[in-house]
Amino acid sequence: MRDDEGAANAPAGREPRAEASRRMPAGQRDGPRPWEASPQDRETYGALDLGTNNCRLLLARPSRRGFRVVDAFSRIIRLGEGVSQSGRLGEPAMHRTIEALKVCAGKLDRHNVRRARLVATEACRIADNGAEFLGRVHDETGMRIEILTREDEARLAVAGCASLIDPAVDYVMVFDIGGGSSEIIWLDLSRRRRASRMQFMERGEAQACMVAWTSLPVGVVTLAERFGGRHVTHDVFEAMVADVAAMLAPFEAEHAFARRLAGRNVHLLGTSGTVTTVAGIQLKLPRYDRNRVDGCWLGVPEVQQVTRDLLGRTYEQRVAEPCIGRDRADLVLAGCAILEALLRLWPAERLRVADRGLREGILTSLMAEDGVFRHGRRRRNWRGRDGQ
DSSP states (O other): OOOOHHHHHSGGGOSOOGGGSOOOOGGGOOSSOGGGSOGGGSOOEEEEEEOSSEEEEEEEEEETTEEEEEEEEEEEOOTTTTHHHHSSOOHHHHHHHHHHHHHHHHHHHHTTOOEEEEEEOHHHHHOTTHHHHHHHHHHHHOOOOEEOOHHHHHHHHHHHHGGGSOTTSSEEEEEEEOSSOEEEEEEEGGGSOGGGTTSOOOHHHHHHTEEEEEEESOOHHHHHHHHOSSSOOHHHHHHHHHHHHHHHHHHHHHHOHHHHTTTSOEEEEEOSHHHHHHHHHHTTOSSOOHHHHTTOEEEHHHHHHHHHHHHTSOHHHHHHSTTTOTTTTTTHHHHHHHHHHHHHHSOOSEEEEOSOOHHHHHHHHHHHHTTOOOOOOOOOOTTSOOOO
16 A cells, blocks of 8 residues: 655655645656755655665666666575465564664664655565555654555566667566565567557556466575575576466466567566576676666577576585575575576566666656656667666
């Protein structure tokens, strides 16, 4: 359930201040538009994504080319640890999460954020005590966090990475492999007018091209808990792939994308820790570098080769990989198994990597609602990286 307007405009999604209880419509405000104001006068927007595995915050201000990030926070909290077995959020996980959220609350207050959307995803959706936990979060931090629907999560993922879509293709599959769920969204770009096929994809336009979506009740945490994540043999990996493929089968039976894609120009667009990790390994980065990863293109055979290489490594060797580390070493192969199931069902040649998604989708949506979001159309080469 969304916060009321006053709460949404309050710092950090916290209890509203009296002066923040109403907002003037964008077209009725006096003075310069936000992107024309001086940097110190531009309003700061906030987006919080409380997931099964990570707690992530992004703060940004409108700019001429979209928005400029002013602060960010990310911490692995594993909120959904064990919830697939017990049906409840555990006390250690809730404590870790609240400690991370206190940091986020401090950042939201420090930047005087007056417009924010704070959301929780699969762990809080499925846990019997998910709503109760968010009440506790409000009591201890002042933050009001809403539980996002699966459809909203899919739409916001598309909005967040729309500018990375190749506008010349016929179909795009956007996917987000999360900790507790995985969203798959198919876009039919052939619906666009021929004259606009080579132009950038706007947030709303990309969402209008959505023809089918599904949310699988599986992510890297839940799959690793079921099959094990530290010591993964080839047989165990194949069992994970088969498990995910069985979940995908009803969606494919209904929409028949494998048949519809034959002979068409298609690319995949992944927005998740799995694909950014695979990209970092493929690029042989000495440490993870968002500037190198976000927007890069990978050949699907390259992606599958990275998976085969990781399958040949021990847990300790995966820990030593700079783009994985100890926090993700027991989860990365579960993510690769979900990705492999997608690649086998819907073959494609190219995959674009997005180190962006839900939070960016929230920010662009909030700014668009206020009439202050401007898409970066100054770039001429659509294959270039998207600045923020």
